[in-house]
Amino acid sequence: MTAPLLDVDGLATGYGDIRVVWDVSFQVFPGKVTALLGRNGSGKTTSLRAVAGLNPVRGGRIGYDGQRIDRMAAHKRVKAGISYVQEGKRVFRQQTVDDNLRLGGYSLGVRRSALDADCDRVYELFPVLREKRRHPAGSLSGGQQQMLAIGQAIMARPRLLMLDEPSGGLAPSIVAEVMSRVAALKESGLAILLVEQAVEAAVEVADHVTVLDIGKVTLSSPVDRIDDLDRLKDVCMGRVPTAGPAQDPAPAERS
Numbered sequence: 054m055t056a057p058l059l060d061v062d063g064l065a066t067g068y069g070d071i072r073v074v075w076d077v078s079f080q081v082f083p084g085k086v087t088a089l090l091g092r093n094g095s096g097k098t099t100s101l102r103a104v105a106g107l108n109p110v111r112g113g114r115i116g117y118d119g120q121r122i123d124r125m126a127a128h129k130r131v132k133a134g135i136s137y138v139q140e141g142k143r144v145f146r147q148q149t150v151d152d153n154l155r156l157g158g159y160s161l162g163v164r165r166s167a168l169d170a171d172c173d174r175v176y177e178l179f180p181v182l183r184e185k186r187r188h189p190a191g192s193l194s195g196g197q198q199q200m201l202a203i204g205q206a207i208m209a210r211p212r213l214l215m216l217d218e219p220s221g222g223l224a225p226s227i228v229a230e231v232m233s234r235v236a237a238l239k240e241s242g243l244a245i246l247l248v249e250q251a252v253e254a255a256v257e258v259a260d261h262v263t264v265l266d267i268g269k270v271t272l273s274s275p276v277d278r279i280d281d282l283d284r285l286k287d288v289c290m291g292r293v294p295t296a297g298p299a300q301d302p303a304p305a306e307r308s
């Protein structure tokens with residue numbers, strides 16, 4: 054059985070003394086996508102931030118690559134292979150596309166030739182970025198900036214990639230393009246934790262979905278067991294009462 058790369062168990066977290074996540078558990082496996090779904094304010098971003106080391110763990114545990122990382126500093130988590138693309142396409146708008154990518158790989162402290170090779174890999178994944186490599190990032194479209202933000206995260210050579218609403222503010226055709234790149238990244242063996250409001254787009258690429266509401270899990274299921282998308286959307290909107298977390302087997306338990 055494949056071991057999860059990320060194993061979040063009974064997580065409680067929040068902001069200072071304000072607790073907004075009470076009991077959240079999910080796993081992410083290499084070469085798989087786990088989608089965290091749920092309505093606005095349900096605690097998805099806060100959970101991601103806790104995994105990245107930006108919010109304190111007040112209860113439960115975060116396991117990564119077989120070790121507890123609850124108290125590991127955020128920059129050490131990056132070094133350990135955890136990359137986090139925050140919501141809102143945070144790129145350096147004045148810098149060129151190429152410089153943005155190089156900044157993403159800066160923390161590795163590798164030689165220029167290695168950075169060149171890493172940039173090339175990103176350009177293979179996102180050919181449109183190669184075309185625009187000399188342009189300032191601020192001149193790119195919203196979708197292209199999202200791809201650049203993902204490319205920047207990949208430059209840090211992650212094993213776990215966390216994406217917070219990559220579809221945010223994008224037209225449906227661009228969302229499909231971004232998701233097809235996410236699918237390509239998972240095929241390359243990356244473990245991906247995807248936070249999304251766009252339920253349909255998320256289930257296209259996800260292997261497992263975990264739905265949060267008011268800081269708790271209301272549904273946890275392999276995607277191939279979900280046969281009613283409308284019901285899933287209702288659960289995500291908090292419109293369907295749930296009898297507590299449905300802890301279906303995680304992907305690895307089925308293989």
Ligand SMILES: Nc1ncnc2c1ncn2[C@@H]1O[C@H](COP(=O)(O)OP(=O)(O)OP(=O)(O)O)[C@@H](O)[C@H]1O
Nearest residue numbers: 068071073091092093094095096097098099100250
């Ligand atoms: N800096 C903060 N200080 C205090 N409370 C916060 C802070 N940021 C978010 N919250 C609160 O935490 C709760 C969970 O927010 P979170 O951003 O995790 O939700 P979300 O599921 O990601 O929703 P969205 O899709 O709107 O981003 C919300 O009630 C929100 O108001």
